[in-house]
Amino acid sequence: MPKAVKVSPMLNHDRLRIIRKGHANVSDLQKFIPASRTKAQAEYQTIAREIMLAEGKEVAWYGIEIERVLKHYHMTEQDIRRWAKDEAAIQQVTLETN
DSSP, X not given: OOOOXXXXXXXXXXXXXXXXXXXXXXXXXXXXXXXXXXHHHHHHHHHHHHHHHHHSOOOBTTBEEHHHHHHHTTOOXXXXXXXXXXXXXXXXXXXXXX
């Protein structure tokens, strides 16, 4: 049975940190989607292949540009900012009720 992937309760805040970097390597992608290392490597290769086929370019050694990651997952930075704000509100309510 596959091992469960730990998902951060502040997933979108983690995503914003990755967005600020401007690029994502396999470890970043593992946190971004969230997924196992094996799944993140497969996803990384899929995105890299899409870039190669569409533009004939290879991915830089430091990772995939974050705009391409967002496009691949049909997300925008504004979406993630809105979700992060919602997460913070939920976290605040949880803290107040405990």
